Amino acid sequence: MRVIFMGTPEFSVPVLEALVAAGHDIACVYCQPPRPAGRGKKDRPTPVHARAIELGLEVRHPVSLKDAAAQAEFAALNADIAVVVAYGLILPQAVLDAPAHGCLNIHASLLPRWRGAAPIHRAIMAGDAETGICIMQMEAGLDTGPVLLRRATAIGAQETTAELHDRLSEMGAALIVEALAGLETLQPEVQPDEGVTYAKKIDKSEARVDFAHSAEEVDRLIRGLSPFPGAWVEFDGQRIKLLASRVVSGAGVPGGGVPGEVLDDALRVACGSGAVQLLKLQRAGKGPQDAEVFLRGVPIRTGDVLG
Structure with missing residues (x-):
């Protein structure tokens, strides 16, 4: 499929690599702009940006997708689908609607539990016995869209957020490849109203x-x-x-x-x-x-x- 990839941190990198390895045509990679880092405070590209350059892929890092010009550039890519994982920007409806099959999000929780910014941290802090990955069809609400695939995993008794982060990243990479391969046969599952929790950003x-x-x-x-x-x-x-x-x-x-x-x-x-x-x-x-x-x-x- 012709895919727009949208992600920023290290968590997203294995997903991009898996899509390339599976033979998908990456039309463009979207990520957050480079930001000052290190002692010299020089602009440093994000992990996804750096890996995309190594893979020879086009990279865009708009500050916003709200203006008409950015939305037109996105639509002009004529993608079959967009894959979004920890991108960091809200996607306007015009962007969600642009790819032929819409936008899929890889979310690191068992939705509707832990919608929001910090699902891995919150699952461990709350003492959850398990968490997982959901492949979700994106819509305007915060992680409210129907789920196409989900996979659960137990949280280890001594597991840290860093360790669980790495495991879930690899799970997400495998599951999105599976989802794209079976996209035409997958049945979207509407999220229930019961059991909704929000993983607010860590303060x-x-x-x-x-x-x-x-x-x-x-x-x-x-x-x-x-x-x-x-x-x-x-x-x-x-x-x-x-x-x-x-x-x-x-x-x-x-x-x-x-x-x-x-x-x-x-x-x-x-x-x-x-x-x-x-x-x-x-x-x-x-x-x-x-x-x-x-x-x-x-x-x-x-x-x-x-x-």
Whole structure:
């Protein structure tokens, strides 16, 4: 098929590669414009932009698709279909209607649960047992369109957003190829009104860890915000990111500890109920480190309190 691809971050790259490998004609790649990054604050192309150039594909990165000229350029591509995955711009109705078969979105949740911007983070933070990928026919509402294909996967007990992100990206790539191959026979499934939840964008104000919560809640926050923006605590005047954890046996506060108290030299930390073990940490100016390595540079001892 003649496909317009619309995506921006690393999550979208395997999808573009899968469409090319499957033999589809990529009419054009749309992504967000390059933005300043790094120490020099020079404009840096997005991951999709960079990969599309490597693949020899035409790239466009309009700031908006609301003006008539941009919409006319889009329609002039005469595409059979557009595939959209984490693009970052709202598509006006004129754009949704331009391809012969409309626009398909790859969404990283089991719709109607977790419509919106941060479905992977929110699924882990909420303690969902499973999530998945939906291939959805796009319409004007926020992730409200009928679903053509869905595939579920269990969320691992210690899985972080980074790990689940990579798995779902590969699942999405495989599922969109399957969807395009069977497009004429797929039956759209209208999303039910029951079970709708919204995955609002992660706010950095959510990231500070409150160990007064249960060990399960603390663990989900740490894993759900890893690697970005990163759940954090303060210790000895410095901010420390917590990037991996697990729930472990521990007395917690009811056993006599205080929230955030370090229970042993393996970095088990007391919570409002139970305890978590911190497995990977990061201090300012350093890379992520396993707990054993981290403790060589930041000696956190039994009885210290993180908060």
